Amino acid sequence: MGQQRQKSNIEAYLETKRKLLSARPTPHDALARSTEQGVYxxxxxxTSNRKEEGLIPGAIVIDRNVLEWRLDRTSPWSILEAREPSFTxxxxxxxxxxxxxxxxxxxxxxxxxxxxxxxxxxxWKDDGLPVVGEDSL
Structure with missing residues (x-):
């Protein structure tokens, strides 16, 4: 019998943090929910990945290093969408x-x-959902 590999520290941390999130939607569920009021x-x-692999039409692009400032409704640097009461x-x-x-x-x-x-x-891309390719970026 093979010995089961022990989880790395980051895998254990990620598992713990994911338990605190609301249900993680599949790509199909995310696409369906994106038509709901306040869901973005x-x-x-x-940037390099977006250029190489394409974009999801209608998605808001926010660099990871400024994400919290853009999505915190109390931040003076937040995007307008983040200030909606139903923001999801x-x-x-x-x-x-x-x-x-x-x-x-x-x-x-x-x-x-x-x-x-x-x-x-x-x-998302493997599931055949909409992607705008690099040739149109």
């Missing part, structure tokens, strides 16, 4: 790891409905 898809991937950001990164940690940070600063796409952009 937020792309936190690096659904974040995505490449594969759904960094976005989980980012969503949990948002929850900790008061963005209670923040969550992220299970599987991230790459799962």
């Amino acid at each position: 898809l937020i792309d936190i991937r690096p 950001p659904i974040l995505f990164c490449n594969e759904g790891y960094a976005s989980s940690l980012a969503a949990q940070t948002l929850v900790e600063i008061g963005v209670e409905r923040a969550t992220d796409v299970d599987g991230g952009f790459r799962k």
Whole structure:
């Protein structure tokens, strides 16, 4: 019998933080929810990934290093959407790891409905959901 690999510290941390998030939608669920009032898809991937792999139409692009300042409704640097009473950001990164940690940070600063796409952009694209390709960027 093979020995089960012990989780790394970051895997254990990520698992703990994900338990504190509201349900993580699948890409299909995120797309469906994005039509609801106050729900926004937020792309936190690096510029290089967006250029190479494309964009999700209608997603708001916010660099990870300024995310909290843009999505905290009490911040003078917040985007207008963050000030809506029903604001529900659904974040995505490449594969759904960094976005989980980012969503949990948002929850900790008061963005209670923040969550992220299970599987991230790459799962979205693999599922055949809409992507604007690099040739049109």
